[in-house]
Amino acid sequence: MNVTVTLPTVEETHAFGRRLAGVLRAGDLLLLTGPLGAGKTALTQGIGAGLGVRGEITSPTFVIARVHRPDPARGGTVGLVHADAYRLGDAADPRAEIDDLDLDASVDDSVTVVEWGEGLVEQLVDAHLRVRIDRRDDDSRTVELEPVGGDWAHRLAGLG
Numbered sequence: 600m601n602v603t604v605t606l607p608t609v610e611e612t613h614a615f616g617r618r619l620a621g622v623l624r625a626g627d628l629l630l631l632t633g634p635l636g637a638g639k640t641a642l643t644q645g646i647g648a649g650l651g652v653r654g655e656i657t658s659p660t661f662v663i664a665r666v667h668r669p670d671p672a673r674g675g676t677v678g679l680v681h682a683d684a685y686r687l688g689d690a691a692d693p694r695a696e697i698d699d700l701d702l703d704a705s706v707d708d709s710v711t712v713v714e715w716g717e718g719l720v721e722q723l724v725d726a727h728l729r730v731r732i733d734r735r736d737d738d739s740r741t742v743e744l745e746p747v748g749g750d751w752a753h754r755l756a757g758l759g
């Protein structure tokens with residue numbers, strides 16, 4: 600079942616990302632969709648804070664992907680790979696392509712977040728979490744989490 604939340608401010612989007620990080624583990628793939636300025640990077644910043652990773656999380660628009668290593672001082676144990684789908688090809692599984700980049704971080708050992716943008720069709724076989732962010736007229740955001748395969752549905756229970 601999908602989980603939908605309304606997030607009135609960017610601070611609440613960060614806080615929701617931190618909560619979401621609590622159910623994430625190494626090997627996870629999150630696909631963030633939504634128009635320009637929806638808040639995909641803002642949500643990823645919250646996820647990174649929750650995971651306790653190093654480095655400022657910014658839009659990966661000018662690089663294919665960026666690795667944020669876990670910071671043990673902040674309780675981090677799992678790294679974050681943050682990628683922009685526009686820079687990836689149309690491979691069925693972005694993780695395979697990200698691994699090919701030789702980032703010195705394996706997607707199996709990291710949480711991978713791909714800013715998927717608007718209108719890209721995904722035909723992924725692998726389990727992943729779809730995260731759809733939309734901006735409403737009052738500037739709040741709705742975030743819809745759609746579990747795809749794996750044990751995502753189970754893990755989302757209690758997040759709503």
Ligand SMILES: Nc1ncnc2c1ncn2[C@@H]1O[C@H](COP(=O)(O)OP(=O)(O)OP(=O)(O)O)[C@@H](O)[C@H]1O
Pocket residue numbers: 606607608609610612633634635636637638639640641642658714716738739740
């Ligand atoms: N409730 C909210 N949640 C998230 N962002 C918000 C919210 N309210 C306002 N904002 C603002 O909206 C902007 C979201 O920008 P962000 O870079 O996260 O979007 P994006 O979806 O990553 O865009 P892009 O497609 O360009 O990568 C930020 O400037 C943020 O401060």
Ligand SMILES: [Mg+2]
Pocket residue numbers: 639640641658659714
């Ligand atoms: Mg962005």
